[in-house]
Amino acid sequence: MTQSPFDLTxxxxxxxxxxxTTMQTGVIGLGCMGLTGVYxxxxxxxRRAEAAVNRAxxxxxxxxxxxxxxxxxxxxxxxxxxxxxxxxxxxLATKVGITGRADGTYHHNGTPDHIRAAVEQSLRRLQxxxxxxxxxxxxxxxxxxxxxxxxxxxLVTAGKVRALGIRTTDMSVISAVQRVFPVSVVTAExxxxxxxxLPLLDWTGARGIAFAASSPLGRGFLTGAIPPxxxxxxxxxxxxxxxxxxxxxxxxxPVVDRLRQVARAHGVKPGQVALAWxxxxxxxxxxxxxxxxxxxxxxxxxxxxxxxxDEDLGLLAPVQPQGQPVSG
Numbered sequence: 001m002t003q004s005p006f007d008l009t010x011x012x013x014x015x016x017x018x019x020x021t022t023m024q025t026g027v028i029g030l031g032c033m034g035l036t037g038v039y040x041x042x043x044x045x046x047r048r049a050e051a052a053v054n055r056a057x058x059x060x061x062x063x064x065x066x067x068x069x070x071x072x073x074x075x076x077x078x079x080x081x082x083x084x085x086x087x088x089x090x091x092l093a094t095k096v097g098i099t100g101r102a103d104g105t106y107h108h109n110g111t112p113d114h115i116r117a118a119v120e121q122s123l124r125r126l127q128x129x130x131x132x133x134x135x136x137x138x139x140x141x142x143x144x145x146x147x148x149x150x151x152x153x154x155l156v157t158a159g160k161v162r163a164l165g166i167r168t169t170d171m172s173v174i175s176a177v178q179r180v181f182p183v184s185v186v187t188a189e190x191x192x193x194x195x196x197x198l199p200l201l202d203w204t205g206a207r208g209i210a211f212a213a214s215s216p217l218g219r220g221f222l223t224g225a226i227p228p229x230x231x232x233x234x235x236x237x238x239x240x241x242x243x244x245x246x247x248x249x250x251x252x253x254p255v256v257d258r259l260r261q262v263a264r265a266h267g268v269k270p271g272q273v274a275l276a277w278x279x280x281x282x283x284x285x286x287x288x289x290x291x292x293x294x295x296x297x298x299x300x301x302x303x304x305x306x307x308x309x310d311e312d313l314g315l316l317a318p319v320q321p322q323g324q325p326v327s328g
Contacts, residue, residue: 012060013304018091019184019210019284021163023132025091027279027304029063030056030297031214031290036075039219041235046078048292053082055294057089059301065187065212065288067095067137068122069106076125084127093133093185093212094122095167097140097148110140112151119155133185135165136177145173146180153181165212169196171203178207187212187288192274192316193222193255198281205282216278216287217300221249223271224256262312268302275303277316 013026035049053064064083066075076094083090096118099109119134134152139145155161165185166177174183186204190197190213204211219238220226228250232239242248259270266273271289278287289300308316 011301011305012058013301015060015062016283018063018133018163018286020182020208021184021210023091023162025063025286026060026301027286028061028275028300029065029091029212029286029288030061031288032064032066032075032079033070034290035292036071036078037235038070038237042233043292045292048294049078050082051294052292052297053079054086055297056301057086059298061297061301062089063091063093063212063286063288065093065214066126067098067135068118068125069095069098069137072099073121073125076122080125080127087128091132092126092128093135093165094126094131095135095137096122096152097137106138108138108140108142110136110138110143110145110148112147115148115151116155119160123160130159131161133163133165134161135167135185135187137167139168139170139173145177149177149180156181165210167214169200171200174204174209183209185210185212187214189213189215190278190285191216191218191222192259192277193218193252201281201285205284209284211282211285213278213285213287217271217274217289219244221252222256222259222274223269224260228253258316258318262308262315265312266306268306269299272299272303272306273308273312273316275300276306276308277313279304280308280313 013028015024015026018025037044064079066079068076096115097110098106134155136148152164163184164181166183167187169188174186177183186209188197188200190201201211217223228246238244256270259273262273263270275287278285291297
């Protein structure tokens with residue numbers, strides 16, 4: 001007897017250690033970037049976004065992934081407001097290292113002075129006295145990464161941060177900073193659609209490092225709710241990504257077709273299958289799907305209670321794409 005999607009969303013997600021740290025997080029977290037725009041910007045609704053954060057916490061999706069560059073700054077402010085009265089329920093992760101988008105481009109700043117100032121500003125916006133995870137969002141080419149990492153390590157010693165993480169796909173960079181101070185979390189894009197980082201997933205697992213998988217639903221594509229004919233407004237990030245051109249989505253249709261086939265067998269949704277597939281890749285993987293809708297957050301949580309059989313995995317295997325980045 002199969003369970004319905006409703007049955008899969010009523011339970012809290014189980015918890016497990018975050019890498020080699022003493023912290024416990026739900027096996028699925030919440031990617032917060034989209035809460036303040038990026039995709040359907042004209043539909044931004046801060047009250048609904050705050051409700052989505054609280055729904056995630058209610059369901060045990062405790063790892064909240066934000067950044068000072070999201071907005072910029074507005075995302076942290078929203079998270080801080082949503083966490084009022086329940087900071088202890090969250091494993092709060094934010095990032096540093098990217099600044100300014102006034103000219104439409106990102107700018108790196110990994111100087112120790114910037115990092116020391118930025119953490120204070122993030123704490124104020126998040127209305128928190130400490131961060132659970134502080135991540136270097138990008139390596140500043142003008143600053144030795146060991147210097148950036150050393151400044152972040154000082155924040156752990158000072159009690160402002162509990163653990164450090166980094167967003168990168170470069171194993172040599174992770175190894176370099178690991179020699180300065182332990183890396184607890186690595187974050188990078190990984191999904192059933194974009195599997196280029198599977199070697200990195202295995203590499204981090206062998207070293208006791210948590211892997212926070214960003215865009216685990218392929219920016220919505222793996223939910224099956226984006227037909228090839230859909231167009232995106234210029235304000236939507238996906239309008240700029242080659243993988244979201246109609247012809248690219250048409251070529252990738254078999255990916256969603258397989259997810260749908262497995263989903264029908266379990267009475268669930270394609271996105272839940274995509275998340276369950278990721279969870280099956282290792283005990284250190286932490287998918288962080290984003291959503292501004294509390295109902296969709298609950299649906300994502302349901303994936304934690306979905307077990308895929310060998311037959312399911314066999315159906316998924318034939319069309320597993322290798323090295324196809326969603327972001328182009």
